[in-house]
Amino acid sequence: MKLKRIASAFLAGALALSLAACGGSASTSAAASASGSAAGSASAAAGSDLDYIKGKGKMVIGYTVYEPMNYTDVDGNFTGFDTELATAVCAKLGVEPEFVEINWDTKVVELDAKSIDCIWNGMTLTEDIMANTATTKAYAKNAQVVVVKEGTAYTSTADLAGKTVVAEAGSAGEAAIQGDENLAKADYISKSVQTDCLMEVAAGTADAAVLDLTLANAMIGEGTDYASLKIVDELNAEEYGVAFRKGSDAAAAMDAAFDELKADGTMHWPRSTSWRWPTEPGVKQNDRWVCFCVCDPWAPFRRVPAQL
Incomplete structure (x- = not known):
């Protein structure tokens, strides 16, 4: 194209x-x-x-x-x-x-x-x-950030140990999950694109997503299709x-x-x-x-x- x-x-x-x-x-x-x-x-x-x-x-x-x-x-x-x-x-x-x-x-x-x-x-x-x-x-x-549903109790990545966490396969988000001692204990599921990660969290089939700040800032929050989602943590700058x-x-x-x-x-x-x-x-x-x-x-x- x-x-x-x-x-x-x-x-x-x-x-x-x-x-x-x-x-x-x-x-x-x-x-x-x-x-x-x-x-x-x-x-x-x-x-x-x-x-x-x-x-x-x-x-x-x-x-x-x-x-x-x-x-x-x-x-x-x-x-x-x-x-x-x-x-x-x-x-x-x-x-x-x-x-x-x-x-x-x-x-x-x-x-x-x-x-x-x-x-x-x-x-x-x-x-x-x-x-x-x-x-x-x-x-x-950019930065890798943790995105969850509004109302989710979150203080640190320790809250996600044993929970379902999604990220794009081969992405910096996936690497951030693998490199975090708490997220490494989560039930990790890879997705083909980052937008699919937002869909999973919004649908309740995943507890959290780790993805790019640029995408998260653009696609979640008031006035978007993902108004029920929020950024709760920054894992690293890049x-x-x-x-x-x-x-x-x-x-x-x-x-x-x-x-x-x-x-x-x-x-x-x-x-x-x-x-x-x-x-x-x-x-x-x-x-x-x-x-x-x-x-x-x-x-x-x-x-x-x-x-x-």
């Missing part, structure tokens, strides 16, 4: 999430940049992955449906924060973006098989990802980046594109720039969603008055 047009107002607002607006965690960002640099050196011997992508005239981007990063709105337009940022970066690189839905649990396998050229879908820069792919610098912050094949020189080229977008002002839009969240029921036409700078990992995708 190719994105044929860009909603400029959305792009402006969405890019305010970029790490370029505030700088990120030094350790993770440095590790990600180092991974990309090392990959660039290796690619010289194996042939340029960037030339391969440019030769096709398109960059095949692997994604899963993940509001607000990549999704189809009520008017049938494929959009989202990562969708619009990817489109802007591809324009800098002189290629067209082509978005292909993948199985998140086998994302690296599909990358290595050249079914896709990169993974770009709110992807956490984990040690495993950085060890097995060439990654860009971080461009946004950063988003883009992954290419191990040894690819395309990661360094994308870092340069990020720098250009920062220099030309695209990644410096103020908080007054906003876009309407189109899928939220009952929202008036002039209500807006605003992306804040990701210096505060709890800030992205909180709704504020349209006049800001």
Whole structure:
């Protein structure tokens, strides 16, 4: 699926999430940049992955449906924060973006098989990802959070030992569950996408979900389909980046594109720039969603008055 047009107002607002607006965690960002640099050196011997992508005239981007990063709105337009940022970066690189839905649990396998050229879908820069792919610098912050039903008694993850907890297979949420001594004792069930996790908690078939803050902030609470759900805990902070094949020189080229977008002002839009969240029921036409700078990992995708 190719994105044929860009909603400029959305792009402006969405890019305010970029790490370029505030700088990120030094350790993770440095590790990600180092991974990309090392990959660039290796690619010289194996042939340029960037030339391969440019030769096709398109960059095949692997994604899963993940509001607000990549999704189809009520008017049938494929959009989202990562969708619009990817489109802007591809324009800098002189290629067209082509978005292909993948199985998140086998994302690296599909990358290595050249079914896709990169993974770009709110992807956490984990040690495993950085060890097995060439990654860009971080461009946004996120966190893994615990979501439960309103009225649920919760003081810590110890309350969930022996309870049913869900997360997306192969996700940072799954890793957070496995790495928490209390959640590791829960009855864990993996789901194919994060939105399914919210459905399970809302239906009462799961006691809690562990998923991305960006998605939780956008999809739960008053005025949404999941008004009965709430965030009760933050397990860890993390950063988003883009992954290419191990040894690819395309990661360094994308870092340069990020720098250009920062220099030309695209990644410096103020908080007054906003876009309407189109899928939220009952929202008036002039209500807006605003992306804040990701210096505060709890800030992205909180709704504020349209006049800001």
